[in-house]
Amino acid sequence: MSALGATSGEAAAVETATPPPPRGLNRTIRGTQAVAGWLFVAPAAVILVVFLVVPIVLALFVSFTDWSGLTNPLTGGAHWVGLDNYKSLLTEPGLTQSGFMTSLRNNFYYVLFVVPAQTALALGLAVLVNNRFLRGKGFFRTAFYFPSVTSSIAITLVFMFLFNPSGVVNVLLSKVGLHGPNWLIDENGLFQVVAGAFGVHSTPGWAQHQVLGLSLWDWLSGPSIGMCVLIIMVTWTTSGSFMLMFLAALQGISEDLDEAAAIDGANAWKRFWHITLPMLRPTLVLVITLGLIGTWQVFDQVYLLGPNNPTIPTPAYYSYRESFANFHFGVGAAVAFLLFLLIVVLTVIQRRLLPEDIQS
Amino acid sequence: MIRSTTPGRRATGYLLLVIFALIFIGPFLIELMTSFKSDPDATAHPLALLPNPLDLGAWKRIFGMTSDSSVPILTWLGNSTLVAVCITGGRVFLDSLAGYALARMDFPGRRVVFAGVLGTLAVPSVVLLIPRFLVLKELGIFDTYQGMIIPIAVDATGIFLMRQFFLAVPASVEEAARLDGAGPFRIYWSVVLPLVRPGLITLTILSFQGSWNEFSYFLVSTSSPSHFTLTTGLAQLTSGSLGKGNQYPLFMGAALITTIPVAVLFFLFQKRLTRGQLDGSVKG
Numbered sequence: 001m002s003a004l005g006a007t008s009g010e011a012a013a014v015e016t017a018t019p020p021p022p023r024g025l026n027r028t029i030r031g032t033q034a035v036a037g038w039l040f041v042a043p044a045a046v047i048l049v050v051f052l053v054v055p056i057v058l059a060l061f062v063s064f065t066d067w068s069g070l071t072n073p074l075t076g077g078a079h080w081v082g083l084d085n086y087k088s089l090l091t092e093p094g095l096t097q098s099g100f101m102t103s104l105r106n107n108f109y110y111v112l113f114v115v116p117a118q119t120a121l122a123l124g125l126a127v128l129v130n131n132r133f134l135r136g137k138g139f140f141r142t143a144f145y146f147p148s149v150t151s152s153i154a155i156t157l158v159f160m161f162l163f164n165p166s167g168v169v170n171v172l173l174s175k176v177g178l179h180g181p182n183w184l185i186d187e188n189g190l191f192q193v194v195a196g197a198f199g200v201h202s203t204p205g206w207a208q209h210q211v212l213g214l215s216l217w218d219w220l221s222g223p224s225i226g227m228c229v230l231i232i233m234v235t236w237t238t239s240g241s242f243m244l245m246f247l248a249a250l251q252g253i254s255e256d257l258d259e260a261a262a263i264d265g266a267n268a269w270k271r272f273w274h275i276t277l278p279m280l281r282p283t284l285v286l287v288i289t290l291g292l293i294g295t296w297q298v299f300d301q302v303y304l305l306g307p308n309n310p311t312i313p314t315p316a317y318y319s320y321r322e323s324f325a326n327f328h329f330g331v332g333a334a335v336a337f338l339l340f341l342l343i344v345v346l347t348v349i350q351r352r353l354l355p356e357d358i359q360s
Numbered sequence: 361m362i363r364s365t366t367p368g369r370r371a372t373g374y375l376l377l378v379i380f381a382l383i384f385i386g387p388f389l390i391e392l393m394t395s396f397k398s399d400p401d402a403t404a405h406p407l408a409l410l411p412n413p414l415d416l417g418a419w420k421r422i423f424g425m426t427s428d429s430s431v432p433i434l435t436w437l438g439n440s441t442l443v444a445v446c447i448t449g450g451r452v453f454l455d456s457l458a459g460y461a462l463a464r465m466d467f468p469g470r471r472v473v474f475a476g477v478l479g480t481l482a483v484p485s486v487v488l489l490i491p492r493f494l495v496l497k498e499l500g501i502f503d504t505y506q507g508m509i510i511p512i513a514v515d516a517t518g519i520f521l522m523r524q525f526f527l528a529v530p531a532s533v534e535e536a537a538r539l540d541g542a543g544p545f546r547i548y549w550s551v552v553l554p555l556v557r558p559g560l561i562t563l564t565i566l567s568f569q570g571s572w573n574e575f576s577y578f579l580v581s582t583s584s585p586s587h588f589t590l591t592t593g594l595a596q597l598t599s600g601s602l603g604k605g606n607q608y609p610l611f612m613g614a615a616l617i618t619t620i621p622v623a624v625l626f627f628l629f630q631k632r633l634t635r636g637q638l639d640g641s642v643k644g
């Protein structure tokens with residue numbers, strides 16, 4: 001029925017996988033299996049090698065060149081520039097550095113807000129849907145999960161409509177007497193807006209100090225209003241799929257302990273905090289790390305929203321734009337590798353934190 | 361069932377569920393209703409659910425019933441369908457073939473191949489944009505249907521998923537067939553494959569959903585408008601038109617067309633899809 005169940009059957013299957021074949025047949029079966037085995041994996045292996053492994057090696061090469069994308073980089077169409085691309089991104093002041101650092105800043109605040117928000121919302125929805133005294137759970141679970149399976153481009157289009165200056169959101173805000181901003185193109189940082197409310201309107205002297213191509217004021221801006229739309233949209237889209245993971249884990253928790261605590265007089269909040277949550281720890285770690293890995297890769301939505309608001313582009317989009325719009329494929333490839341490195345580190349951390357046999 | 365609940369509590373629970381359901385379904389309702397509005401109506405009354413007047417202009421343009429062919433959504437729909445069907449077919453066949461070999465066949469290098477497949481799971485697709493463009497150029501299949509399909513007609517997640525399903529099939533089934541003189545491909549095709557039907561269905565749905573919604577790969581593997589899919593076409597349509605506030609009904613209709621096929625699959629195979637999503641991510 002499910003692959004999850006299949007894992008537990010794995011041990012049994014492996015034991016019975018190679019029973020001693022009758023003597024004499026042994027060699028021919030092994031020979032046939034060796035040839036057939038390779039024939040079976042060959043198509044998949046060839047495609048993965050040609051379109052995944054080889055490209056990565058080629059791109060690593062390109063990240064050390066000044067390839068423009070128009071010539072053939074393998075036959076002398078690109079010049080070896082050593083670490084120049086990496087230097088211009090990381091250490092040399094200039095447009096490239098400030099562009100890349102801005103994209104890192106944008107993505108950092110995006111991660112900082114999306115990961116806690118989607119984790120909390122997913123957990124909340126799971127607890128709500130898991131309540132055994134409520135009916136119609138199937139409907140609600142479907143409703144919450146549905147955005148996760150739809151096209152990110154289509155969803156971004158819908159949100160562009162919802163958040164346009166005279167869109168649904170601003171109409172709703174005006175009903176309670178608020179004047180909504182022009183969300184998508186608003187570059188003001190959330191923290192700066194809050195500081196403004198406390199009377200800090202111009203950049204303080206200490207914040208004009210330049211660090212890695214951006215002023216401290218820019219580093220500390222918080223997500224822009226435009227970025228907040230992206231944060232809200234992605235949280236809304238992905239919470240449903242993480243909710244499913246929490247639901248699966250919740251259903252695996254025995255109710256005995258909870259009931260015993262209830263008899264001892266612990267209220268619902270205490271039971272959730274001291275009994276349910278500790279038992280959800282592995283799932284919580286999984287959801288947070290998957291969230292961290294996923295949020296550093298955001299691209300589709302940024303492709304639509306980024307061109308009109310410099311506070312939205314992320315490294316993935318910056319890499320794309322440097323390559324395909326500005327023809328600096330070397331720089332773009334270098335960004336891709338820095339991003340790859342970051343994601344590999346996050347993946348390694350995830351595998352360390354998670355027990356091998358997680359069966360949430 | 362010693363615990364009971366107060367009616368007040370239950371009401372709060374339902375209230376919360378309904379509020380969240382509105383937040384999650386609301387945007388889709390607005391998307392649907394706006395597609396039947398006129399341009400001025402959509403801009404002036406974005407929140408009004410009922411179109412006033414009812415305007416089929418957007419849908420007429422989508423289905424090519426007007427002389428204006430500037431937005432060939434039917435062509436994009438055709439491309440999306442063609443590409444998604446081919447990729448899904450490729451993944452279901454090739455992933456299961458490889459998954460079977462990795463689960464059940466004893467061949468030299470199996471461990472290395474399996475480790476390689478696991479390794480590619482960690483490679484994020486955004487990192488592959490430039491590299492894949494490079495290889496498509498080198499092979500001369502940039503901006504072709506082959507180039508859109510073949511490189512993503514195999515995926516590591518699918519191989520892994522199928523391997524898990526094959527591992528659960530009892531080995532005695534194959535032994536019996538082998539003693540009857542069946543060759544490896546015949547055993548795979550007519551004996552084992554029918555036993556992992558649930559896995560094949562899961563993989564079909566996930567592959568179709570993934571390739572139908574795919575955007576970034578098609579963006580870098582094509583350049584001519586004749587190869588636009590719904591996702592790349594829509595992105596092209598909207599880029600630069602932000603804030604002009606017109607054509608929203610058309611955009612919403614086109615977004616809806618993009619949403620519907622996956623929605624239908626979703627409602628038909630809801631259980632399997634939610635299950636497969638879990639498997640893929642937990643294992644990944």
